[in-house]
Amino acid sequence: MREGTKKFAITSKGDTVSNMHMQRMKTYLQDFDLVLDEENPDIVVSVGGDGTLLYAFHRFKHRLDKTAFVGVHTGHLGFYADWTPEEIEKLVIAIAKTPYQVVEYPLLEIIVRYKHDGKPSKYLALNESTVKGVESTLVMNVEIKGQHFETFRGDGLCVSTPSGSTAYNKALGGAIIHPSIKAIQVAEMASINNRVFRTVGSPLILPDHHTCMLKPINQEDFIITIDHLQILQKDVKSIQYRVANEKIRFARFRQFPFWKRVRDSFIAE
Secondary structure (H helix, E strand, O other), X not given: OEOOOOEEEEEEOOOHXXXXXXXXXXXXXXXXXXXXXXXXXXXXXXXXXXXXHHHHHHHOHHHOOOOEEEEEEXXXXXXXXXXXXXXXXXXXXXXXXXXXXXXXXEEXXXXXXXXXOOOOEEEEEOOEXXXXXXXXXXXXXXXXXXXEEEEXXXXXXXXXXXXXXXXXXXXOOOOOOOOOOOEEEEEEEEXXXXXXXOOOOXXXXXXXXXXXXXXXXXXXXXXXEEOOEEEEEOOEEEEEEEEEEEEEEEEEOOOOOHHHHXXXXXXXX
C-alpha cells in the first residue's frame, strides 16, 4: 500500500463529455491540494476509454517505475477504465485521502534491427504489436529461443500481452490470458498453408524467458503497429518480441477482478 499521491496529470479522449469530466476532476483534485504536474506525475488519470489509457501509457512510458494509472470510462466499461463519471467524487477522495494498491501488468518489448546496422528501434506495447507487408503477403521466418520454428506466409502476425489478449488477439482466435501471467502470445492473421509454407495454425503462448524473432525472407519494408501507433519500417533485418523488463503500474482503490471484466465485456447482458 502507498500513501495518497501529491502530483497528478489527466488525459482526455477529447470529446465534450470527457473534457467536462476531466475539468471536474482537475478542479476537485486541486481543491484537495494535489498539484497538477504534466511532466512528472505520480498518478495519471485517463478519462474516456481504454484507447485513452493507451495514449496516456505511451505519453508517460518514460516514467513507468514512478507513475501509476487509473481510468474513468465515459462510454462502455473498459479493461483499463473501470470508474464511471458518477463515481468521480469518490475516486477523487480515494486518490487524495486513501492509500492505494499498485498492480503491475506485463508489457511487450519490440526491437527492430536494420540491414544497414543502424541503431535498433525499441518500443513498448501495452496491448499488442502487429506486422504486415506493405503491399504484399507477409513472409517471415519465425524463430523461438534462437531456433527456427516455422516459415509464416499470410496477412500478418499479432503479438499481444496478457492484458491485450482480450483485444485484437481475441478477434484472431487467441486465448485470453490473465495479466498475472508473464507471457506474450503470437497469433496468426490468415496464414497460407500449402506444400511450401506450413504453420502450426494455433496461437503460441511464450513465457517471459522465451524470445520470438521474425526474420524477413524477401521483403525489407513492413507496417508495424505498436498499440494504436502505425509505423512504416524500412530495411528490416529482424523484429524481436519478448516480455519487457518494464511493467505498467495501475493504482487500485478497490477490487477489479479480471474474469469479471471479461464476463461483463463479452458475456453479460
